[in-house]
Amino acid sequence: RKEVEQDPGPFNVPEGATVAFNCTYSNSASQSFFWYRQDCRKEPKLLMSVYSSGNEDGRFTAQLNRASQYISLLIRDSKLSDSATYLCVVNVNTGRRALTFGSGTRLQVQP
Amino acid sequence: NAGVTQTPKFRILKIGQSMTLQCAQDMNHNYMYWYRQDPGMGLKLIYYSVGAGITDKGEVPNGYNVSRSTTEDFPLRLELAAPSQTSVYFCASSGRQGNTEAFFGQGTRLTVV
Numbered sequence: 001r002k003e004v005e006q007d008p009g010p011f012n013v014p015e016g017a018t019v020a021f022n023c024t025y026s027n028s029a030s031q032s033f034f035w036y037r038q039d040c041r042k043e044p045k046l047l048m049s050v051y052s053s054g055n056e057d058g059r060f061t062a063q064l065n066r067a068s069q070y071i072s073l074l075i076r077d078s079k080l081s082d083s084a085t086y087l088c089v090v091n092v093n094t095g096r097r098a099l100t101f102g103s104g105t106r107l108q109v110q111p
Numbered sequence: 112n113a114g115v116t117q118t119p120k121f122r123i124l125k126i127g128q129s130m131t132l133q134c135a136q137d138m139n140h141n142y143m144y145w146y147r148q149d150p151g152m153g154l155k156l157i158y159y160s161v162g163a164g165i166t167d168k169g170e171v172p173n174g175y176n177v178s179r180s181t182t183e184d185f186p187l188r189l190e191l192a193a194p195s196q197t198s199v200y201f202c203a204s205s206g207r208q209g210n211t212e213a214f215f216g217q218g219t220r221l222t223v224v
Contacts, residue, residue, distance in 0.1 A: 004153075008151075034212075042217075042218075043201055043215035043216060043217055043218055044154070044201070044215055045215070046212045046213070049212075087153065087154075098142075098144055098156050098159045098169065099144070099156075099203075099205075099213055100156070101146070101153045101154040101155075102153055103152055103153035104153055
């Protein structure tokens with residue numbers, strides 16, 4: 001089983017739609033969670049951290065469910081500029097102290 | 112405001128050749144990482160370092176070597192290039208705790224022919 005799993009998509013949605021991505025992780029000792037955004041042929045960039053109580057940043061809402069070991073990202077009122085690949089990222093923070101990336105979920109927002 | 116700088120941006124190597132991918136950061140970060148990303152795939156960790164003089168293997172270290180003689184620099188060495196090493200290589204760094212935001216370089220697109 002992969003450490004971090006995501007639906008690769010693509011998710012094709014019209015402008016203004018609400019879209020949600022889920023990500024599951026296998027290691028229950030995971031302590032830090034993030035969503036990164038990667039544009040085509042570019043480097044990944046942090047979109048937002050994910051906190052235990054859930055957090056919101058404008059049109060983006062992230063949630064964590066430790067019991068079921070998944071995190072989610074909700075995007076409201078999708079814009080064309082939201083088209084990108086969204087990477088779920090987990091840090092176990094023990095032993096190998098590095099970020100583990102999911103394969104990403106591709107979002108295409110259409111006019 | 113440089114952040115993480117990778118060189119070169121593109122490179123074509125012949126099978127069996129060697130090269131070093133350079134990575135430098137100016138944020139005084141202790142943690143540095145090398146990832147590779149194959150087309151349509153996620154990032155796989157090659158090597159990482161938690162500070163100068165300390166390096167450790169990631170998921171896919173075979174065929175690569177690293178060194179960390181200073182806080183700023185973390186070069187990745189390919190000794191005998193193989194077609195399977197055709198990929199995009201990203202260097203990243205993060206702050207002291209290792210669970211803070213990671214900043215990435217722009218990547219090196221390597222093709223082995």
